[in-house]
Amino acid sequence: METENTDPKSVDIAALARRGGCVSGSASLAELVRLSEEAHPEAKPGADDLYRWRATGENRATRAGGSETWLHLEADACLSLVCQRCLKAVETALRVERSFRFVADEQQAQAIDAEIEEDVLVLSRSFDVTELVEDECLLALPLVPRHDVCPQPLAVAPDPVGSEDRPNPFRVLGELKLRHKPSPN
Numbered sequence: 001m002e003t004e005n006t007d008p009k010s011v012d013i014a015a016l017a018r019r020g021g022c023v024s025g026s027a028s029l030a031e032l033v034r035l036s037e038e039a040h041p042e043a044k045p046g047a048d049d050l051y052r053w054r055a056t057g058e059n060r061a062t063r064a065g066g067s068e069t070w071l072h073l074e075a076d077a078c079l080s081l082v083c084q085r086c087l088k089a090v091e092t093a094l095r096v097e098r099s100f101r102f103v104a105d106e107q108q109a110q111a112i113d114a115e116i117e118e119d120v121l122v123l124s125r126s127f128d129v130t131e132l133v134e135d136e137c138l139l140a141l142p143l144v145p146r147h148d149v150c151p152q153p154l155a156v157a158p159d160p161v162g163s164e165d166r167p168n169p170f171r172v173l174g175e176l177k178l179r180h181k182p183s184p185n
Contacts (some may be wrong), residue, residue, distance in 0.1 A: 008129040013102055014145070015125075016057030017069040017092075023129070024054035029077055031133040038141060043080030051077035053133045063133035069123060075133045081145035086154055090147050096136040114152040 006023045016023065018170050029045035030036055036045050053075040059067045074095040080089040101116075102123040113120045121132075 007181045008133075009131075009163055011055065011129050012128040012132045013057060013071055013123055013126045013127045014069055016055070017021065017059045017071070017102075018057070019146065020056075020058060022056040024052070024171060026050045027077065027130070032077075033136050035077075035137050038081065038138070040080045040082050043089040045079065049078070051075060051133065051137070053129065056130050071102065071121075073097070073129070073136065074133060075137060077137055079141075081141070083150060084144045085146045086150040088147075088151060089143050090124060092142060092145055094137050094140045095154040096133070096140050098136055100132075125127075133176075 008023065009028075010035055011023060015021075027050065028047050029049040029051045030047060032051065039045060053073070055074075056072045058070040058072065060070055061067055072133045073096060075094075077094045079092050081092045082088075083090040085177050097142060098119065100121050101112075102121050103112060104123055106122055109120045121127075
């Protein structure tokens with residue numbers, strides 16, 4: 001299978017699948033604006049930060065004698081996110097490996113999508129693989145990014161001034177309950 005040079009913003013998926021072709025490339029991570037917005041404010045992607053992608057087309061024979069158009073997508077990127085423990089930048093590797101079934105129109109996609117587990121997209125002669133890569137990278141972001149071990153010890157907030165002098169509210173409540181206990185008749 002030979003890799004073709006194609007504009008990733010305008011890929012003819014059906015033609016790619018018929019040939020069993022593959023398109024791939026790399027570009028600046030900063031070009032993926034929505035993904036870049038997720039980066040740590042002090043570690044936004046620059047021109048040298050790249051993402052890599054590869055899309056392979058396939059026509060699969062069906063039991064009914066026809067064929068289905070598929071696209072297999074792989075993508076890799078590394079993005080600095082906000083660690084939810086220390087709030088510092090944490091390098092996060094993103095890896096995408098997904099397959100998509102393509103159908104003729106939106107109605108067919110909606111009808112099939114409800115019945116099957118595969119991801120279904122609408123076939124286009126000018127499909128934007130870059131947008132698909134960005135969507136899938138966004139879905140691959142961890143829910144709670146964090147270091148395995150934060151680079152600096154976490155600061156512990158000091159007790160509020162005078163907290164040692166304050167009585168335990170539960171003890172006070174217990175004492176009030178005992179004082180106002182009704183006497184037996």
